Amino acid sequence: MKWLKxxxxxxxxxxxxxxxxxxxxxxxxxxxxxLKDGAxxxxxxxxxxxxxxxxxxxxxxxxxxxxxxxxxxxxxxxAQYWPAGTVFVSVVDPGVGSTRKSVxxxxxxxxxxxxxxNGTLTLIAESQGIDEIREIDEKKNRRPGSSESYxxxxxxxxxxxxxxxxxxxxxxxxxxxxxxxxxxxIDYQKANFDKGIIKGNIPILDIQYGxxxxxIDGDLFKKLKLKYGDSLHVSIYQNxxxxxxxxxxxxxxxxxxxxxxxxxYLNSLxxxxxxxxxxxxxxxNKVFNGPEWTVEISKK
Numbered sequence: 001m002k003w004l005k006x007x008x009x010x011x012x013x014x015x016x017x018x019x020x021x022x023x024x025x026x027x028x029x030x031x032x033x034x035l036k037d038g039a040x041x042x043x044x045x046x047x048x049x050x051x052x053x054x055x056x057x058x059x060x061x062x063x064x065x066x067x068x069x070x071x072x073x074x075x076x077x078x079a080q081y082w083p084a085g086t087v088f089v090s091v092v093d094p095g096v097g098s099t100r101k102s103v104x105x106x107x108x109x110x111x112x113x114x115x116x117x118n119g120t121l122t123l124i125a126e127s128q129g130i131d132e133i134r135e136i137d138e139k140k141n142r143r144p145g146s147s148e149s150y151x152x153x154x155x156x157x158x159x160x161x162x163x164x165x166x167x168x169x170x171x172x173x174x175x176x177x178x179x180x181x182x183x184x185x186i187d188y189q190k191a192n193f194d195k196g197i198i199k200g201n202i203p204i205l206d207i208q209y210g211x212x213x214x215x216i217d218g219d220l221f222k223k224l225k226l227k228y229g230d231s232l233h234v235s236i237y238q239n240x241x242x243x244x245x246x247x248x249x250x251x252x253x254x255x256x257x258x259x260x261x262x263x264x265y266l267n268s269l270x271x272x273x274x275x276x277x278x279x280x281x282x283x284x285n286k287v288f289n290g291p292e293w294t295v296e297i298s299k300k
Contacts, residue, residue, distance in 0.1 A: 024085035025051070027166040030059035030074055031091040031154060032067065042155045043089070046143055047163035054167055059088075066094040068119040069186055069290050073203045075113065076123035077269070084110030087166040090120050091154035102136040102157055104165065104175045105183065112172070114162040116153075121183040123203075130181040136161050137176030188291035191216045193223045198272075202236070202293040206267070210280030212236075212287055214295055216272040224299050226250045231300040232264050234274065236285075239292045244285045247300055248274065264297075272297065 027047055033039040040061050047054055059078050063070050071092035079088060093100075093116045101117040107128035113121060114136075136157060141164065146156035164170045191200040191214070200216040226232070229249055236244040248262035254277045257263045262281065267273040275281050282288060 032063040043159035050163035051167035089162040090115040097150040119186040134175040210282035211275040218270040
């Protein structure tokens, strides 16, 4: 009988761990609202109204207006550094008030993402995997007294629901009906290697400096068998139209080349990137980012 008690004890411990994963009181926000008005503060006020024990943080509120792709990227870029049980509220919602679904996605890592299902979950679903998705039932999970408001779901639905989940006021099963393990996805070029050429996407810019960040990771890049100083041939396309073509060395850092000269390097995420030393690659070459931007790299 001792072994039965041990199994029962282990089972109870697992249940407690699973429950506590949704109740670590960490709530992380991102939006395209900016900080010029009170929208972000309103969302945080709603969260504090649920529980003053919550710990509130931000990814960014400077997503370009309506840019769902950048919202998807910033979640993937940042979520990996947060613990299981963290609740993310992401509000980039050009379809607010329409038929798009409001959902909470639980990943296989045990994190929760509260957001419109409009493409925002594209990269998180791929990188972490989908454990379960539930549609937010607004009859139960909407800020009281907000039923006549149709254009601020970030405050009335997402912040309110996210706060209740993070605080442990509700469990994941209380969000609403379970959905199939599918999300609205944005198409983009995934990184791959074929016949000596690596293809990838430009998901984001190092916006302060104009450096070009790709989704080509260091392990895939190694297939070119390069040494520092070797020259690369780089072509960049927007919607299959060539925007840039040139050669540049593979270097450890910017100062390895003269000022204004191009280089290829691995960024802080260990992904392939391009820069002009002390100048702006993006503005100089009119290269930007998004699902429609692709890059091809080969050894010269």
